[in-house]
Amino acid sequence: MQKIFKIFYIILVISIISLNAFTFFWLDDFGNLLRLRKENWSVFQSMLHYYFNWDGRNISLAGFWKFFTIKYFPVEIITTIYTIFFIFNNWLIYKICYLHTSFNDAKNKYFILIYLTLITFYGFYYHISETVFWAGGGFYILSSTLGLLWLYYHFLIVKKAKKTYYHYLLYIFLSLITGSLSHNLSCGLIFFSLGNYFINKNKDVLFYFLGLLGLMLGTLIISLAPGNFIRAAHGENSFSFNIYTIISDFIAINKYYIIISKYLIVGIILLYFIYLLTSRINLNLNQIFKKIKIIIFNILPYLLALIGTILPFLFLRGFNPPRASIFFQYFLILIFISILGLINKLQIFNFKKIIQKKIIFITILILLIHTLFIGYLLKEGYRLKEQIKLRENLSIENKGKSLEFKKAEYNNLAFTYRFIDLSDDTSYWSNKMYAKYYNLKSVRIIK
Secondary structure, X not given: OHHHHHHHHHHHHHHHHHHHHHOOOOOHHHHHHHHHHHOOOOHHHHHHHHHHHOOHHHHOHHHHHHHHHHHHOOHHHHHHHHHHHHHHHHHHHHHHHHHHXXXXXXXXXXXXXXXXXXXHHHHOOOOHHHHOOOOOOOHHHHHHHHHHHHHHHHHHHHOOOOOOHHHHHHHHHHHHHHHOOOHHHHHHHHHHHHHHHHHOOOOOHHHHHHHHHHHHHHHHHHHOOHHHHHHHHHOOOEEOOOHXXXXXXXXXXXXXXXXXXXXXXXXXXXXXXXHHHOEEEOOOHHHHHHHHHHHHHHHHHHHHHHHHHHHHHHHEEOOOOHHHHHHHHHXXXXXXXXXXXXXXHOOOEEEOOOOOHHHHHHHXXXXXXXXXXXXXXXXXXXXXXXXXXXXXHHHHHOOOOEEEEEOOOOOOOOHHHOOOOOOOOOOOHHHHHHHHXXXXXXXXXXX
């Protein structure tokens, strides 16, 4: 049966990767293409330009990868690489939860990976087109991968009785790299580390100190970037230190993140239902409250991490697009999968062999619906990319002229291909970048 689910998992992975056949460059990409390919800027030159003029995060490893791939790779390859990171993240979640809760459900490994992949694919409904299937936004999924690698290494080393200088050096280096990726990711990991320190009985003070030091230094590097202040001055965003505003924003952001995580939560509930459907319940009322306390105690660092991912937006109003919720959502997944592992470990439920005939039937039905929907997405992706290709051909053939394009038509249900089109204003920044890249006088969208 495990072989069957392994085949199902491979089919699922291929179906998601196939969507990259119809990705394309858009918005910020044309500014980067102009500098990196046409004006022949180096990758490091671009990183420094953004650091001093727009966004400190571009000095990070994820920033390097973004500019490197845009300079040298076709868009389909770039987004395929980000999709592989997205798929790899689910494996990391599985391994992290094993290290944290000893949840080693090896017999059902591919079953869990199938559902984790489906949960994140549809759970990221509101931003996956920007965080996975966009060359300029894949920065977020790569940052998530590095954040999960940090968590994996953290749990791996915490369990070691003896640590070498190599372990300490690698940890502070990884912490520095991860801390410089994004403010809300690094704040989440800082809060997680503090929480884990206080609940851990066998504290290695040096290990936790070096981890926090690396994360804080990385956060400081991107926070002090001159570009951050230039960006804030040019936008409609504002810095706020009003207590009432901070509290109201905290409630509002939590509500907003929960709303855009609704499909993620539904998917997790479905996974719980399947486990409970095939489990034997061992409810001992004398022990149940004690076990619930243990569960809450163990997931406390993740709960603190959720707060950490929100914290930067309490002071930087207007800097919170849907794609920024990805770190919050990954911690949310870790909470729910860890609870599942702890339920099993504490024997509140005894999980039997999940792979039963009825579960196989349910999974086949879900994968069949998924495959049909992927077919629909590919159809919409092809239709959209043909429109983008037509634009590109017209742009190449009409150098020096002013062009007007019809707004790209696609069904909003094709959530993996949602994008921000050019503006009807020729002076808008993305229109100017597009026009410069294709040597046009001007370009705009007409309805």
